Amino acid sequence: MNDVAVSLTQAGEASTMVPITTGTIQIVLLVSAVMFAIGMVGFLTRRNMILMFLCTELMFQASAIAMIAFGRMHLNPEGQVFVIFILTVAAAEAALALGLVVLLYRRKPTLDAEAWSELKEC
């Protein structure tokens, strides 16, 4: 298999046909996991509503990286297609979330998420 890959590489154009190396994908996945964890920590710890949403974007990024990496590993474009969807959702989310933030900000002039705790029962 390696021979073919090498020949293909030598043939020029289609570097996409080269299987990814183990080190690369593990490093990339590690990075994506770390980013995801940090994003989550950020989402859970930041109290600024806007930054919370930014942290969700961070998590989107992390998952996008993982998608791309796996797509690369399986040598098909579907990983990238999913990233497109992720981008779509992220954009929609950003639009709505920011609209909501603005709305909330009009009610209480603060971005503190703690200010909104009506879910609490008692």
Add this chain to the structure above:
Amino acid sequence: MLSAIAHTALANVAMAGGGDSSHGLPAGAPFGFQVPIPPVVDEQSFALAAWMIWLPVLSAVLCGIYAALGVKSRLPAWTTVAALAGSFVIATITVSKLDFASPVVVHLFDWIDISWSSGSGSAGDQWHGLRANFALYLDGLSAYWILFVTFLGTMIAFYASEYMEEDTGVGYCRFFAGVSIFLFAMTALVLGENLVMLYLGWEGVGLASYLLIGYYYKKPAAVAAAKKAFIMNRIGDLGLALGIYLIWLEYGSLEFGVLFAALQSGSTGAGQYDGWAATLIPWCLMLGAFGKSAQFPLYVWLPDAMEGPTPVSALIHAATMVTAGIYLIARTMPFFLMNKDLGGHALEAVAWIGGLTALLAATIAMAQYDIKRVMAYSTVSQLGYMFMGLGLATSFGACYHVLTHAFFKALLFLCCGAVMHGFGGQLDLRKLGGIRRIPGWGVVCGAMLVGSLWLSGIPGTAGYFSKDEILAQAFISEGAGFRFLGWIGILTAGLTAYYTFRVWFRIFTGPTHFKPEESHAHDSHAGHAGMDGQEDHDFHPHAPGLRIKLVLTVLSLGAIWLAIGYFVGDVWGTQAWIKNAIMHSSAGTGLQLMPAGEHPTLFGFEPHTAMYFISGTFGLVGLSIAYWLHCANRKAADDLRAWLIGRRWIAWLPRAMEHKWYVDEIYIATIRFPLWIVSQALYMFDRVFVDGIGVNGTARLPKLAASLFQPLYNGKLQGYATSMAGGLALVIAWVVWVWMRGSV
């Protein structure tokens, strides 16, 4: 009654002992029982007997209807009197038809009747059913009892028709309904063919007593007294109930006929608790009797029961109901005799408790000022005599005393009632005096004198004879300290004479003075007081009316007849007839324990003869002291009292006697109050431990578990996100560790 006496007296010439004190009966078989005769079921010739019970019921129902209709006339009284008189007439007819030698059972209707056939099946037929039907058991004892119960009931209802007149209306109906219920229950008690029916009557008279003591229900004291009476009686009833259970457990039947047959054949019970039957049954029954008849541990309700209207005191708490205990023990005497035969001490206990109660109550009666209370304690004391008689195995003496006591005590109470009625409810003997001289009070004075003489046991009176019957027996029967008990009884006889005449002298002799009782006048005799009692010095006593006088006269004549009847035989002889009736019943079975001529002597005389002199002397001495202190020289009485109070070493005695030896206080301190504390503690326990910790605590466990996780649900969005992510992490961990790696 005449025909009854005639009939039975003729049929039992052999029994006619007159003044003879011998009890010449043949020695019996096991336990020394007289041979019992199995009861004959005869519903034809005694069909009328059922109406003895039903007439009072009818009258009670009618009174209830009158109350509902708002009858304001004397109709309830006449209905009741008619019904009770009818009952008495029927009783007389029935008794006249009755041969004491052969008891009769009259079946009315089925009540509790259970039977079964299965089971392990080793037992005889008698245990395969529990039968306690509404049926009458007619023998000498019940005939004897029913006659005076219905007679006195009629008399007293007649008396009450005038006495209660101020309450005409609903209260009048209520009163006579109560009296009718009482008579129904009493007849059921006396005539009941089985122990359960006896128990029905037993509780029924308790109910009637409760309702009638609490007649003046607006007076808290009356309500409390009614409650006390019922509860004290219930304590006794517990004993009776346990006795009934035990009897059924041991003998498999509750019908008197079957039971007496079993006992006569020497059966000591069947179950594995052989020893218990003989030992415990009498004690249980004794407890019941003591409750109903107000003996030592349970007597305290009777003096309080005087809160009821006086006719009630006379009827229930002197003449009839309180003798139910005597009736019970007389009826179940075979059990006591069996106990004695097997070496038990039940009879001795009865005698001793009776004797000591007699003394105790007499001492209290000496120091009371309320004349009804004096009479109440006197009743307790006389009932003590009767129990003493039962315990000394002279059930004849006890029953005889029941009759005489019923007459003279009813008489005394009715006289007290007349006085109370006439003087605005005044009962304090210090505030009354010289009534004898007020016009219109002669009958009362005379009747009360008769009653007092009879109660004091002055020679020649009926009380004298019946009391001697008991006291002499103390020197005849063998038993623990019976001689000493006899002397206690004799001493009590002297005290009795003293306190009885203290009352009589104080009220009827001396200078005339009176004033009405304030609270009483305003409370229960409201209408009356409104007319007469606004100002004490304007108070005019009103003499009793015709009906009261008539009743007092009749009762006095009855009492006198009882005394005269002692001396004559045949038709008019009371003693022979009574002896015959008692001897042939279950109560008489024990009398042959003391065969004639074998008993010891007292001072070299035959005890009965000796007792005539001894107790007569004591009675006369008591009377004399009372005369000296309360009639001839009243200052001496005050001096004596001052002397007693002034000496520290003796001052406690009059004080304790006035305070009834502090028995009520002791009961409250040792039983009622601790029980109340325990109840409160239990209620606290129930709320705090059972409900609080036990139930709510258990219910709180899930809540506690939930509260561990509650901080996660603090309403903060990110908090929820944290827990969500935590859950996600756990899921992934599970996937990674278990699915992918295959192990944790």
Add this chain to the structure above:
Amino acid sequence: MTPSILYTACVVGAIGLYLIMRPHRKATRIVGTIAGAGALAFIMVKVLEGLDADAPVPILEIIFGLAAITGAARMVTHPRPVFAAIYFVVVVVSSAGMFLLMDAEFMAFSLIIVYAGAILITYLFVLMLAQDATSTAGEALYDRIPREPVAALVVGFVLLAILSDAFLLVDGGVRPDAPGMTPSLASVEEDRWMVLDGLPLQLKETVADLIESDSTDTTPAAFTIERVDGRAIRFDGTNASVDVKIADESRNIVLPVSAMPTNAQLVGWSLVATFPVSLEVAGVILLMAMFGAVVLARRQIDLGEDELRVAAGMPPLLEDEESDFAGGSS
């Protein structure tokens, strides 16, 4: 590397991030940075150690990854929102770099365009709009003090530990050479040729170019591509060829590797051919988001009575909670 080492490193990393979060403590921040970076580096070294000796070290990936992680860490810890947003740009750019390294150049650039260009600007815009007075002066209190950092860190790093465990350790980690992980190149090639087959115009152009370069004729000959069962390209495992009929003469033309569809073409094809419904849904989502944003932005706030009372400094009305059960026994 054993799981325990990995988990320990995660714990160290978590502690490091915690220390970085502590506001206004430079020393702890440095210690935290060192700890976090150390833990990350340690794991990376361990990962590389586990590889074959002759395997190339993915140095560029490591650089971009470290940059992204640094940006992310700084973003979640920086007390000033604007700076956090700017650090997010770092993350985006680094991720785009990693996309590039993984031959996803189209996604890389669209990421930068969409994120850094559009989304982030919006964020910044709203940030600026919604900054309250305190934050213009300095940092808002709620930006400086993280909320429940320990719980969040526990949750986050447990997740990290497990994920990295799954990625790196379970069954030797994610390995392209594991069976079934990488499809055979022939099938990949065939798939891609089939994409080209689905693009008839491009195929025709390619074939035309090939014919032109082969023949000496200056005028291109008219040709038709023959299709068998609707398929033009035949792939025999090594070479893809097309049957072409030029003037009634059939010719088999072998397609060169360079004729394969590009990455962007593959993505586009996949999008329309494999996920058409998802694509439509994505479009609808975007449309709805647009509507939603418009509606939200236009919305007037109607304060409730209680809120008005609160705003006016009055106590809120008490709710009568018994009102439903007001029957009562009598």
Add this chain to the structure above:
Amino acid sequence: MQLWILLLIPLFTCVGVGFGGERNARAIALGGSLATLAWAVVLAMQFPHWQAEQWLYWPAPEANAFPVIPGLGIAVELGVDSVSLLLVLLNVFLMPCCVLGSWVAIKERRREFYIWLLVLSTCVMGVFVSRDVISFYTFFEASLVPGFFMLAIYGGPDRREASFKFFIYTFVGSLFMLLGLAYVAWQHAQQTGDWSFAISDLTTFAPTLSAGEQGWILLALLAGLAVKVPLFPLHTWLPLAHNQAPTAGSVNFAAVILKLGLYGMYVFVLPMVPEAVVTWAPTIAVLAVIGIVYAALICWVQTDVKKLIAYSSVSHMGFAVLGLLALNPLGLQGSVFYMLSHGFATGGLFLCIGMMYERYHTKDLREIGGLAFKMPVWSFFFIVLVFASVGLPGLNGFVSEFLCLIGTFTAVPGAQTGYPGVLGPWFAAVAATGMILGAMYLLYMTGKLCFGPLREPADHHEHEELPKDLSLREIAAVAPIAVVCLVFGIMPWPILHAVEPVAEAVLKPYPALVESHFEQMDAAAKVSLLTDTTLEGSR
């Protein structure tokens, strides 16, 4: 079919009440309850086994079965024996009284109230007529729902806590009961191969289980039933629920719901697990005796009338349990009779208290008293019912109490009755002190409430709708109960005769079991003696 109609009449009445409008609700409910009563009387007259030799159901439940899930043997089977028919009669008899008693007391949401009332009585009747475990349990639990709502909507100030406690407490208990019954059914399926939930099948099967299993089943059944009865430590829901419930609710709780527990013991516990019953009867009886004395003492210090009567129920039901565990016909008949007489007496008392409460809006003995002067008719009925409760001979309470106690008393080893028992005189003697205590607290209550000087709450004013004393409607509600108390008191034999064959059938296995129980105990005693002597010998 007859029994289906019995259950459907109140349900259809519910529909009528629902559509009949708020004003007519009570009249329709009264009509419906009277119709149910009439139908039940018709059934009682048709019932062929009043004086039967054997224990028989009518109509035969197997013939009357309505399969639901045939594969699992689940079928609705309805049938009555004399005991359950008597309890049905108790229920339908009290229903019109309840409706009359709530006539003006319920002012809001009337329709709902009467619907709940009718549903409650349907459920209770359903329990009594079911002859299969599934419908028994369904009705048993379903009866909680109307009870819960009556309590929660129409109750007193603490109705929330009371309704929740009532519901959850009894519900949790009966879950254990379901567990026990399901275990029996499962074992039945395991061992015979057929699923069946018919009570007749399970009761014939269950005694073949081992003694250990029977013990656990007994425990599970008791967990559900003892709460309902209620037995001593499990009684605390009752004072609260009875106290807070509206009049009709209290009447129903006291008169009927409590009977469900005892009826369950009679239907399940005695026939199913005889060995365990013999082993555990003394323990349960100790609880019952404790309950009798304990609750009676607590009654004595109550100031709230309804609470007092509620605690008195705990005390009284102890007697009934004791009678049941006496394991002889006396006790069992007494126990069945106790169910009826307690239902009438206590139900009537609650009705009376409700009438008083409507006028004075208090049930605190410290605030109110001396009503005999103002309300003589009310006092009359109240006193009659109090004495029925005290156990005065001639009223119904006595017969039941007497039979229970004498049954307990004679439940001794080697009893001549042919029914040896495991309790004995001591249990009866201690329980009999309940007689004294009963008189104490009930007369304390009567004395405070009826007698003494008139005391009324300070803010009392005459009710515009109600006369000073009872109206004819109220007399119509309470007089039948008083009459029944009297009739049962002097004529108990029809009921006692009707229960005789049932008692004999239920108790059939017991004499042999009790005897072998004592033999085992003797043997165990001998063995321990033997080991002791051997040890000494070896030493």
